[in-house]
Amino acid sequence: MTGDLLLLASVICLLQVACGCPEKCHCHAASNSVDCRQQGLDAVPPDLPPQTLTLHLQDNQIHRLPASAFTSVPQLTTLNLRNNSLSDLVPGVFDGLQHLQVLNLTQNSLRSLESRLFQPLPELRELDLSSNHLSHLPTPLGEPWQNLTVFAVQQNRLQQLNRGLLEAMPSVRLLFLKDNLWNCNCQLLSLKLWLEKFIYKGGIVDSVICASPDAWKGEDLLKIPHELYQPCPLPSADLESSQRGGLGSARPAVPRPPENHGAGDRDHAQCEPKPKPRPANLRHAVATVIITGVVCGVVCLMMVVAAIYGCTYAAVTAQWHGRHTAQTSEPEKTEGKDLCDSSAA
Template sequence: MEGGLLLLSSVIFLLQGACGCPETCFCHSSSNFVDCSHQGLAEIPPDLPPEMLTLLLQDNQIHHLPALAFRTVPRLKTLNLSNNSLSELAPEAFHGLQHLQILNLTHNSLLSLERRLFHSLPQLREFAVSSNNISHLPKSLGETWENLTVLAVQQNQLQHLSRELLESMPRVRLLLLQNNLWKCNCHLLGLKLWLEMFIYEGGITDGVICESPDTWKGKDLLKIPHELYQPCPPLPPPEWVSSQAHRPGSEHGEAPKPPEDHSQSQHHVAECEAKPKPRPANLRHAVATVAITGVVCGIVCLTMLGAAIYGFTYAAITAQGHGRPSAQTCQPGKPGEKEPLSSLPA
């Protein structure tokens, strides 16, 4: 009898603990809403009600999320972790949150996000990770986020964003991207093309403002003409890299040199900045040829003009030489010759 009472007391105690509310939180049992904000928490409270749907943990001092951090609240739909000190997330931190729809990680100290973080969030609709120090996002998630409609990544350190990642979000309608370190080179051409289609289909975005290179700094990515971008040259195939690693020269620490047809590609991958097309070499040669031809033609024309003046002068002198004998017949005659009739007295 005493054993049965003890067992019953233990069950009642566990139920009270499971259905209770953490001392530092405020719980709304009717709406399954738990507010643990502004409490100076350094970790997730361990005794959260399992039936809750909304958990507010903003404005605390949480630095790390361990694996299975929310295993006791599998029904959670809204999670707010903004304005904490999060710098590290375990790959399985959100494991078990199959029904989570809104995740807010803004104003933290995150440097990157692993693709494994999102494998257990198939119902996610709104994801905000703005105002962090994120320098890159996964190129792909491995799975399609069919339900995601809002993605906010503004105010980070992003330079590029994979088009493949965006294409895994077919229903996104609001995309916030401003205030990043966007590098508007050939690697951002895919994002430009995707954004043009996104806006054409009714999507809303705050735009991408180039931070580098200096040619495009402060310019809107969508206003840079397509013609100024060229697709990035492909990297050397892995087979070539592995073959270079086994060459004798590589054993002595010598850096392998790519073949001639890839040397330019390697240079352009590192420095494929979008800039105005240079004037072709043949055009420069053509301009130089025209200039030289003009100078030569001018000299020839001056020579011909000089020859013409000389010819006219020579002709005039010759004409004067031939006219002198006829002029002498009009002079007074020699003695013994008859005077002209005009000189006789009347």
């Protein structure tokens, strides 16, 4: 019996070698998948079968991936790199993966991403970047992502999320954003507006819980009223001039006719949206409502008192005029009666 098992194991090993299955990996011909999980690998195994559709590399010790690391498997549709030690992804690492649809990079040590990193993946549908150390995401990450439906960045260190990045995902339906360091200042208002529209159209998002400022700490971004957001301050003239100077030092400025310069500045100033003053926070808003109510109550009370006083004064005046008229008419009647009596005599 032991000899039969050894023979069977030898046959399996020979078949794997003949089919080009890497050492420490298990190849499944029926599903065209290669399973290399939990093998202590520090690099992508060589000699992967070119017909591989699914590659499992999770739970290993891969620290770095070279450029074009997966060109030997051009038909790959699912790549799982979860729970490795990746801290950096060089541009070109995913070159050749034109058919990749699912990419799992969770539980690594990624701190930043190159803007052109995912451009070779036009068919990508699910991207999971959860449980890393990402503090920001560039815009765009391979625009456009016409087919992306799932985007996950929970449990990172993100404080802001550019709305342009989300607008480059017209087909996204699931967003996972919780457990980040969201700074709910005026810069995050555009994200709030986009998420409200996203949910209205049927999209699903977990939550965006504010970590700062203290006034909104622990609050859900989607539940903060728009009216309580202060508008972002417009850049000052000195800052704009310094920015123009910095840009001018990098590339020559385009000359403009002097006669149109002032008119253009005036038109630009007139077209700029003027910020609308809003309450600084909820306590100020409540205080404003209370003060307004008290003032309105006092004014109404004064109006009622004035009305009562006016009515009382009118009644007293009318009564006084009535008595005076009656007293004046009585002597006239007596005098007229006397005249009539004397004429009759």
